[in-house]
Amino acid sequence: MMIYLAYLCNWLELLGLAILIGGMITLGAVVAPTVFTLLPPMTTGGEVMSTLFIRFNTIVTYIYLGLISLGFLGKSILEGWGKKKRYLEGIFLVLILGVGIYLGGVLTPRMDQLRQMRIQNPDDQRVEEQFWAGHRLSQGLFSVNLLLGMGVLYLNAIEMASKTK
Secondary structure (H helix, E strand, C coil): CHHHHHHHHHHHHHHHHHHHHHHHHHHHHHHHHHHHHHCCHHHHHHHHHHHHHHHHHHHHHHHHHHHHHHHHHHHHHHHCCCCHHHHHHHHHHHHHHHHHHHHHHHHHHHHHHHHHHHHHCCCCHHHHHHHHHHHHHHHHHHHHHHHHHHHHHHHHHHHHHHHHC
């Protein structure tokens, strides 16, 4: 019975990682270029992407963080903490958790405010610089989370492969 519970926890963690990585790739590689190609960037395109990122960085982030956390903690309790890979996986997941909470709770609302300020006063150079600095930070943090998520998937793949030998 415990082995099935461990499999369920592992599945929950992998589902959360799939949502994280799939959502980031879909938003960054498919949705954003399409929206900005079809809609004017400053007004409609920016509003659409802002809405999508607010939803992804709040609602979806808390869903995948919950799945990943529940799965990892359950798996670790059931299978033990004794492996170095488990500690590395835990460190990666804590970083993913911190970046996800920062993106959802701090940076995304700030970017939405800056976008509104840019629309209201397009000549304000200070707001423009802050917006693009925040945009670069957001892209960097998304990249960090993507790489960390792929690292966790790699660690899980190594662990699963070692169990099949």
